[in-house]
Amino acid sequence: MSRKIRIAAAQLGGIHLADTRAVVVKRLVEMLREAASMGAKFVVFPELAFTTFFPRYWYEDQTEVDRKFFEAMMPSPETQPLFDEAKKHGIGFYIGYGELVNEEGRARHFNTSILVSPEGKIVGKYRKIHLPGHADHKKGAAFQHLEKKYFEVGNLGFRTFRFMDMIAGMLICNDRRWPEAFRVLGLQGAEIVTLGFNTPTENLHYPEPPHLRVHHHLIMAQAMAFQNAVWLVEVAKCGFEDGFRMFGHSVIVSPGGEIVAKTNSEEDEVIVHNVDLSYGENLRKTMFNLAAHRRPEHYKLIVERTGVEVTPAN
């Protein structure tokens, strides 16, 4: 029996350093309205959706970073209009933001996403686990990728949530490159995975054709969705942010691994798909019946070893 829910991916174009929260929230609210007019009941927004992708900049003063890029409250008076609009339309949403929290007696910083119910309540939280980039100042580089400086590794694990009659998992950007993250969600019965991203068009580390970066993004999305028999909604913040370009290609991928909707701009753009949550059931009962076919006794190295240790020559 089919179980349908119309889901939107609300891609954001660039947010510049000078853009205020009020301006950004207005754009988010407009996209939420557009998604509502298209019949969507659940909207997925990008990673760090309220600010420019600030890990590209080196800042010495943490107070300035906290003030400009982190949210000490969610919702706050500035972000509340998004929650209000979603509640008005009875829409649930996923959104990413820089979370500043006092835990264990100290200020802690996470790259966070939340699930907000159609009643406007936060019902799920994920803190990004795979933080790419570096913590040192790469002075000669065209831009920085300082997620290892500005964020701690997430401490909430990979969890699923009962959300709007779905079993939903959350990931953030670089997590999409790690099959382990998807499998941990799959093992909890995930039917849908939502993920926001910010991916620079240029490779910071070595020259790489931009099309290849998009190619990697798309093949990973298709493979991860199929191998875990989940719906996958991946949403970009993209376009030019003060001259720094990030690619779009926000996608909704079926458990069959097909891209069923994709953006075609690097601007604010809403796409929708009528998602049938029952789609993955056959796959989960046969090819990817994890209980029947997995052999974890042979996978031990995956959790025992982090990096490569080449087998010595005989």
Ligand code: CDV
């Ligand atoms: N925001 C990210 O995590 N971006 C990374 C870039 C640095 C490669 C990504 O995996 O897309």
